[in-house]
Amino acid sequence: MSESKFDYSGLKRVVKIGMSYRGLFTAVVIVAILSAIVSTYRPYLMKDAIDQYILLKDLPGLFQFIFIIVAVLIFEVILQFFVIFLANKIAQRVIKYLRVRLFNHIIRFKLGYFDRTPNGVLVTRSVSDIETIAEIFNNGILTLMVDALRIIFMISIMYYMNWSLATIVILILPLMVVITNLFQKALKKVYQAERTLTAKLNTFVQERLTGINIVQLFNRQAAEFENFKVINKELRTAFLKTNVYFALLFPVVDVVSAVAIGLLLWFGGLRTALEGDVSVGEMIAFISYIGMLTQPMRQIADRFNAIQRGLIGADRVFKILDDDQTLPNKGNEFLNEVKGEIDFKDVQFSYIPDSPVLKGISFHSEPGQKIAIVGATGAGKSTIINLLSRFYDIDSGDILIDGKSIYSMELKNLRSHIAVVLQDVFLFNSTIYENIILGKTNISLEEVQKAAKDIGIHEFIMSLPKGYHSEVSERGGTLSVGQRQLISFLRAYVYNPQILVLDEATSSIDTESESLIQNATEKLTEGRTSIIIAHRLATIQNADQILVMDDGKIVERGTHSELLKQEGYYNNLYEVQFQTNE
Incomplete structure (x- = not known):
């Protein structure tokens, strides 16, 4: 949004959303017009009270006239209440609509977007920036309309009363307009800095709380506190400029x-x-009108600033809404059942242009086979499963399931046949049961319990305070690594996928959970195509095929015994691990 121009297109877009609630919008406009008329008429009544009753000492008539003035005041208060109430109601409906639409839009973005966009920025857009949009209605265009109508009605009634006095009063309007415009331009820059620093502070806090174990482990508390104070001071300065x-x-x-x-x-x-x-x-009436005239003029400056603040928030929100970062989902094939045959054909991929991560990967898996992928960190192992699940799109080549390109398959249908168990298990702040079914309400508690018994972890879950209804803290912090891993195995098992991916799923488990996870792995991989990425070579010795990766390429392939005979990369890796274990 331009630094010097008012964002009329953004305002039009926000107002259009508000006007979609036609009944409410019409009601607030009618009430606003009535409120402007009634409030403008009040000083005129005071003029009549003074000239016709007080100066003439007509006390009985004065008392009767006071009742009329009181009735007008009460009516004015009621109208003002409904203006504020209805304006806020429209504002809340608009931000509810935008927040739902924004969240629904963001969760469909490809992972590459989240790789380069801090979560704190997205939180700011989804929460505080949308809250500022409410100001466009709460303290903006609707109340601005009331103020503008009051000014028009006041000027009209003043000229009706006395044109010469009205002309003197009107002389202040151009000066007020100039003052308002100057302050509006200055405040716009301050508000933009304020929103930028708010997003920066949110990002900082979110990252430090997420990585609190690193902060404490490396004794970074004091240093991070000092960094926080610097950003917080910058934000305070921006707010103080607004107040100035x-x-x-x-x-x-x-x-x-x-x-x-x-x-x-x-x-x-x-x-x-x-x-x-x-x-x-x-x-006396004209003196009252001057006060009433300067009040909305003062408020108009405030209204414009509220609108400006809201439009800056709207500009940030609309930029995300207008940015289509979703993966193309042009596939129209729906597979009800998948055998599990997988083909990678000369797949090349790069996260960053001209920096290839995979350099012509090709392999074939028969249905039900267990494929293991090993290699050094950064060799491209995890990238393969990201591409199989279509979290990213390849640069060239093709990936096929049962002879059909994954790009010809509808995206949700594709992912419904694949389950992934990651090394870093993410659990939501909810119950064990809800973390297992993930909103799939057709999976009953009894089915989950049966599945847990099948893979041997029912007793572990029942040992928790409330069993399957035990609450899990954010990211599963109250559970051990092995316990979180067991829950992720059960989650994959109840979804009954045809293709299973285990990404370093057994690389960091505790001794107590190791045997349970080994049993769960055997049960989970039974009868389904499995791709296992592992550091522990002992866990993949019975794999049907082992792919050895280095620098984005498959340098060796074969069974465990075949690879040992080659005395190459895999054999060296195995000997190093064997000697380490010894």
Whole structure:
């Protein structure tokens, strides 16, 4: 969004969403018009009370007229309540719509987007930036409309009462417009800096809390606290700049208002004394109108600033909504059953252009075979399973399942036939049972319990305080690595996939869980095609085929015994591990 121009396209887009709630929008417009008319009429009633009753000492008539004024005041208060209430209701519906749409949009993005975008930035966009959009309605266009109508009605009624006095009052309007415009431009830059620093602070806090074990392990508490204070100070400075501008704006408006009242008293007083064509009631009414006129002018500056703040948030949100980072899902083939035949044909892939990670990978797996992939860190092992699940798209070549390219298959259908058990198991802050079924409500608790018994982990789960209904903290922090791994095995098992991927699933387990995981692995891989990425060569000795990778290429392939006979890369790796274990 331009630094110097008002984002009319963004405002139009936000208002269009608000206007989709036609009943509410129409109601708030009608109430706003009535509120502007009633509030403008009040000083005129005061003029009549002074000129027709107070100066003439008509006390009975004055008391009756006071009841009319009180009734008008009560009606005005009721109308103002409904303006604020309805405006807030529209705002909350708009941000609910945008937040749901934004989250639904983000969770479909390809993994490459999350690799280069900090989670804290996305949290800021989804929460605080959307909250600022509410200000466009809460304290923005709808209340701005009321203020604008009041100004129009006040100018009209003042000219109806006395055109000469009205002209004096109107002279302050151009000056107020200039002041408002200057402050609006200055505040826009401050608000943009404020939103940027808010996202930066959110990202910093989110990363440090996620990696709190690293922070404490390397005694980084003091250093990270100092870094936090620096960012927090920058954010405080941005907020203080906003306050400084407002602290300047309001006194300037008050000075302009005082000058207008002084001119009115001087000119109106002379006309009253010399000509007698300006009444006392008119003078008091005009003084009230000056206060009422400068108040919305002051508020208009505030309204524009609220709109500006909301539009900066909207600009950030719409940029994500307009950015299509989803993987192309043009496949139209749906496979009800998959045998599990897998073919990689000369697959080349790079996360970063011109930096290939896989350099012509080709292999074939028969249905039900167990394929193991070994190699040094960074050889490209995990990349293979990311491509099989279509988390990323390849640069060239093809990947086939049962003779059909995965790019011809509908994406959700493809992934429904594949289950992945990762080394770093992610568990949500929910119950064991809910972490296993992951929202698949057609999997009953009884089915989960039967599956747990099949792979031998039912007793472990029942040993937890509430069994399958035990709460799991964020990322499964209350469970050991092995326990989290067992739950991920069960999660994969109940989904009954035709293709199973184990990514370093047994590389960091504790002794207590090792035998359980070995049994679960045997049960899980039985009768289904399995791709196992492992550091422990002892766990893959019975694999039907072992692929040895180095620098993005398959350098050796064969069974365990065949590879040992070659006395190459695999044999050296095996001997190193054997000697280490000894």
